[in-house]
Amino acid sequence: MTSFAYTSGPARVVFGPGVLDRLPEEVRRLGRSRALVVSGAGTAGAAAQAAANLGPLLAGHFAGAAMHTPVDVTAEALELVRSLDADCLVSVGGGSATGLGKALSVRTGLPQIAVPSTYAGSEVTPVLGETDGTGKTTRSAPEILPETVLYDVRLTLGLPVPLSVTSGVNAMAHAVEALYSPDANPATGALARRAITLLAGALPGIVADPGDVDARSDALTGAWLAGICLGTVRMGPHHKLCHMLGGSYGLPHAPTHTVMLPQVMAHQAAKAPEAMRVVAEALKVRDAPSGLYDLITSWGGPTSLRELGLTAGELDDAARRVDIDGVRALLGVAYQGTRPPGPAAVPDFSALTGQVLASFAGAPDPRVRALVTDLVKVLHDYTNRNDLTQQEWEYAVDFLTRTGQLCSPTRQEFVLLSDTLGVSSMVDLLSNSRTPQTTPSAVLGPFYVPGPPPEPPGADIAGGLPGTPLWADVLITDVAGGPVAGAVVDVWQSNDDGFYDVQLPEQAGPVLRARFTSDDDGRVRFWSILPSEYPIPDDGPVGQMLAATGRHQYRAPHLHFMISAPGYRRLVTQLFVAGGAYLDSDTVFGVKDELIVDFAPGAGTPPDGRAVEQWHQVSYTFRIAEEKP
Ligand code: BEZ
Ligand code: FE
Numbered sequence: 001m002t003s004f005a006y007t008s009g010p011a012r013v014v015f016g017p018g019v020l021d022r023l024p025e026e027v028r029r030l031g032r033s034r035a036l037v038v039s040g041a042g043t044a045g046a047a048a049q050a051a052a053n054l055g056p057l058l059a060g061h062f063a064g065a066a067m068h069t070p071v072d073v074t075a076e077a078l079e080l081v082r083s084l085d086a087d088c089l090v091s092v093g094g095g096s097a098t099g100l101g102k103a104l105s106v107r108t109g110l111p112q113i114a115v116p117s118t119y120a121g122s123e124v125t126p127v128l129g130e131t132d133g134t135g136k137t138t139r140s141a142p143e144i145l146p147e148t149v150l151y152d153v154r155l156t157l158g159l160p161v162p163l164s165v166t167s168g169v170n171a172m173a174h175a176v177e178a179l180y181s182p183d184a185n186p187a188t189g190a191l192a193r194r195a196i197t198l199l200a201g202a203l204p205g206i207v208a209d210p211g212d213v214d215a216r217s218d219a220l221t222g223a224w225l226a227g228i229c230l231g232t233v234r235m236g237p238h239h240k241l242c243h244m245l246g247g248s249y250g251l252p253h254a255p256t257h258t259v260m261l262p263q264v265m266a267h268q269a270a271k272a273p274e275a276m277r278v279v280a281e282a283l284k285v286r287d288a289p290s291g292l293y294d295l296i297t298s299w300g301g302p303t304s305l306r307e308l309g310l311t312a313g314e315l316d317d318a319a320r321r322v323d324i325d326g327v328r329a330l331l332g333v334a335y336q337g338t339r340p341p342g343p344a345a346v347p348d349f350s351a352l353t354g355q356v357l358a359s360f361a362g363a364p365d366p367r368v369r370a371l372v373t374d375l376v377k378v379l380h381d382y383t384n385r386n387d388l389t390q391q392e393w394e395y396a397v398d399f400l401t402r403t404g405q406l407c408s409p410t411r412q413e414f415v416l417l418s419d420t421l422g423v424s425s426m427v428d429l430l431s432n433s434r435t436p437q438t439t440p441s442a443v444l445g446p447f448y449v450p451g452p453p454p455e456p457p458g459a460d461i462a463g464g465l466p467g468t469p470l471w472a473d474v475l476i477t478d479v480a481g482g483p484v485a486g487a488v489v490d491v492w493q494s495n496d497d498g499f500y501d502v503q504l505p506e507q508a509g510p511v512l513r514a515r516f517t518s519d520d521d522g523r524v525r526f527w528s529i530l531p532s533e534y535p536i537p538d539d540g541p542v543g544q545m546l547a548a549t550g551r552h553q554y555r556a557p558h559l560h561f562m563i564s565a566p567g568y569r570r571l572v573t574q575l576f577v578a579g580g581a582y583l584d585s586d587t588v589f590g591v592k593d594e595l596i597v598d599f600a601p602g603a604g605t606p607p608d609g610r611a612v613e614q615w616h617q618v619s620y621t622f623r624i625a626e627e628k629p
Contacts, residue, residue, distance in 0.1 A: 004185035009231055011124055012148045013224065017213060020046070020115060020152040023053045027088060030111045030147060034059035036086035038077060038100045040066065043093035043117050046155045050092045050115060059086040062100075067253070068131040068246070069099035077104055086110065091146070092155075094118035094167070095253065102128045102144045114146040117155040119167040119199075119219060120254075121174055121227025124149060129243075136247045145231070151224060153217045161210050165301040166254035168203045168219055171226040172196055172292075173257045177236045178229035179275035180268060188233050189278075191225045196282035198222030200295065207299050237324045238264040241331075244321050251308050258301045259308060259334055262293035266340035267330050286387065290342025304337025343387065353380045399541050406540045410502055412446045416542045419443060419588035420551075432572075437479040438625045440592045442574040447500040448562065452490050455514040458608050460527035463511035467496040467529025469615040470599065471606050476522040476563055476622050483522030484624060487565035490515050491526070493558070498534025518565075525608075530599060530616055531557040533581040536588065546587070556582040556591055561622065568624045575620055 014022060027035050036059050039047035044063065051061050062077045081089075081104055089112040091101030099122065101112045106128060114123035126145040129138040159167070175192035178184065199222035205215030242260055245251045266289035269276050276288040285291025297303060310318070315335055319328040333340075356376050363369035382388075406413040418424045424443045432441035455461060462469075476487040492513035494500050501507045516524045535553040538546065546553050557580040563571045576583060576596045583591050602617040 004183060006183075006185045006187055007232065008187070008228070009124060009126060009142075009145045010147075011145055013124075013151065014148065015151040015153075015221070015224070017153040017217070019150045020050060020155065021053060023050055023090065023113065023115070023150065024055065024057050026113055026148050026150065027054065027057050027090070030088055030113070032088035032111065033057055034085060034087045035090045035113075036077075036081055036084060036088070036104075037061040037090045037092060038065055038097055038104065039063050039092045040094065040096040040100075043097065043155075045158075046115070046117055047092040047097075050090055054090070059084040065091075065093065065096040065100040067096050068136065069096065069103050069129060071103075071130055071132045074100060074103040074107070074130070078107060081108055081110070088113065090115065091123075092117065095120040095122050098122045098146070099128065099130075101146065103130060105146075106141070106144055109143070111148075112146040113148040113150060115150045115152065115155065116223075118159060118163070118254075119156075119171040119223030119226075121171050121223050121230050124224060124227040125231030127231065131247075136243070149224075151220050153213060153220055156216050156220055157211050157213070159210070161207055162300065163254070164206050164210065164219070165203060165296070165299045166252075166258045168199050168206075168223070169261055169292075169296060169301060170254040170257040171219075171223040172199050173238055173242075173261045174226040174230035174235070175199075175222075176261065176265060176275070176279055177238050178226075178233050179278055180272035181233040181236060183233035184275075185233070188229045192229050193278055193282050195222045195225035195229065196279060198225070200283045203295075203299050237268065237322075240322055240324065241327070245305070245310070245318065248318065248321060249310055249314060251305070251310060255302045255308050256305070258296055259303060259305055259337070262289045262296065262303075262340050263330055263334040265289040265292065266333075266342075267324075267326065286385070287342035289340035290345075293339050293342075294345040302337075303339075305331070305335045306337065310335060349380060349384055353377065356380070399545075403541045411537070411540075413540050413542060415446055416536060416540075417545075419445070419590075420536070420542055420546065422589045425589040435479075435625050437623060438569075439571060439573060439622045440594050441572055442558075442590045442592065442595060443588060444562075444572050445560065445588070445590075447494075447502060448490070448492060448560065449502060449510065449513065452492065452513045452515045453510055455516055455526065457516065457519060457523075458525050458527070459514065459516075461491065461512055461514040462527065462529045465495050465511060465529065469610075469612050470528045470530050471525070471602060471608075471615060471617040472528060472559070473523070473525045473607070473617065473619040474561075474622060475620070476518045476524065476565070476624060478568070479623050479625060481623075483518075483520070484565050484568065485518055485520045485522055487518040487522070487524075487563055487568070487624070488515060489518060489524045490560075490562040491528070492560045493528065493531045494534045496529060496532055498532055503537075527610070528559070531559050531577060533557045551587065552582070552585065553587055554582045554585075555588060556580050556586045558590075559618070563622055563624055565624065567627055569627055571622060571624050573622070575618060 035057050037051050051058050062080050066073050089101045089104050089110050091097040092115040098114050105112045116123045126142050127140045128144045175195040178188045178192040198218045202215040202219035205212045242256045245256050246253050279288040283291050315331050360372050403413045476484040501511045518524050533554050538553045557577040558574040560574050577599045578596050599616050599618045602615045
């Protein structure tokens with residue numbers, strides 16, 4: 001049970017390559033006609049293009065935005081806003097341009113259109129941080145949030161690789177901290193997961209080819225989603241540390257995030273295991289902190305505060321500036337760039353998997369191709385995710401070898417394995433349980449013997465074996481309830497000790513199994529004995545698997561039926577004894593509620609007049625489906 005409050009920003013987002021061309025339309029949409037473009041030093045080209053696109057809607061251009069939004073720069077730009085009588089703001093660039101746009105908007109009430117060119121995410125947050133000579137002040141208010149954001153993927157194509165990596169990891173940090181934020185909620189959780197997945201998928205592509213539009217598009221989408229996280233939930237120790245390092249030591253914003261994130265994640269891992277699991281899954285690594293560190297290294301990103309210019313002598317002082325448990329040690333490893341503890345980096349298997357998949361690409365049967373291809377993907381992923389050792393692989397091969405060696409015409413250990421892993425029941429559900437008007441099916445099991453002895457109505461199939469007599473009276477109908485006459489109804493069950501005839505070496509010939517034919521009313525009646533729970537064969541690999549995993553080997557008491565009639569789909573099912581043992585934990589997962597029925601004590605003389613003292617009875621109506629034409 002979780003409780004949370006969630007407020008989402010009202011910003012309008014327009015996304016896609018070339019959306020900067022729609023800037024005039026967006027200005028008019030806000031009812032404005034005199035836009036001031038604000039930008040920083042690094043995005044002159046994009047800002048010039050924005051100004052050119054605006055044409056007659058352009059009031060002017062201020063190109064002096066600076067890092068950390070200094071108030072004197074804002075004051076200078078404010079003069080220009082007033083002197084030009086601008087009625088809206090267009091910020092083009094990274095965090096500095098967005099920050100200036102916000103600072104101007106909050107002072108003038110003018111609406112803003114943000115056109116980000118990095119992955120900073122601040123364009124979708126209601127937060128403004130400003131610096132003056134004495135330090136940094138941060139405030140948050142709904143009116144700080146830009147009204148419109150234009151994400152033009154084209155503007156990011158020129159972002160240099162090192163900046164793309166650090167800006168991308170900066171974005172990831174918003175998502176990571178959203179996952180363990182005190183305000184964490186399902187909406188930001190989902191956005192964060194998606195943001196990390198998108199960024200982790202995009203960054204290697206950008207490193208390989210900075211002009212890869214798809215990778216750029218994914219990174220920008222990830223940055224947007226991560227920005228929403230940043231704007232909607234409180235950030236944690238990572239942001240606290242990065243702000244301190246930036247504010248007090250002038251360390252560059254995005255590279256500092258890149259160095260600190262894996263280290264802070266390692267520091268947080270014990271407190272936020274679920275968040276780390278989600279991050280690891282999104283990054284496709286085994287362990288989130290060390291895995292991210294390895295990824296950053298592979299993308300050429302910075303890993304130490306030392307390389308960003310912090311000195312060893314500043315560490316003690318820095319540690320005093322934030323109130324975080326164990327911060328000195330954390331800053332120490334971040335300074336050195338030590339890899340967080342975790343499993344060793346694994347080779348990239350994608351080429352190997354790709355080769356194997358390609359080898360099946362020419363399979364002529366499309367279904368075979370699809371099944372084999374997916375099997376390879378699942379097996380490779382399983383092997384990789386679990387870091388399978390040579391010894392474990394050899395054990396698995398030996399297990400399967402022994403499973404195969406035990407198979408014979410009367411023993412199917414592979415089917416038993418499939419049964420105990422729930423696969424048989426899953427196939428059964430997929431194949432046979434899509435017609436709710438019919439009786440549910442249940443697994444066939446290994447003890448059916450084709451062609452059981454035909455018996456007349458009312459016969460006793462117990463062959464004199466001990467047990468509580470059971471009178472079964474069942475009806476076979478179609479889905480409309482009409483009787484199905486002439487249906488072939490095979491029944492089989494175990495004896496009172498839980499063994500089927502085929503398991504008993506001393507048993508000559510079939511017993512507790514028979515074939516009946518339904519009469520004109522669709523009816524089948526016979527005598528048997530009450531079925532009991534029984535263990536599945538446990539003297540082979542499947543038994544070892546159950547023992548090794550602490551599972552029991554019991555099936556809930558049941559009576560098997562196989563019903564066939566011309567023009568109808570064959571029904572293979574079982575009736576389970578209500579109140580019987582193991583109904584909740586049947587070892588082959590075969591029990592379905594609709595198949596649990598009363599095998600109640602009978603009163604007085606049985607319907608056929610047989611002289612028995614104690615007897616039980618079961619009655620049931622099986623609804624079978626017509627074969628599709
Ligand atoms: C059975 O019901 O006979 C059965 C089904 C699956 C595995 C073992 C036995
Ligand atoms: Fe059975």
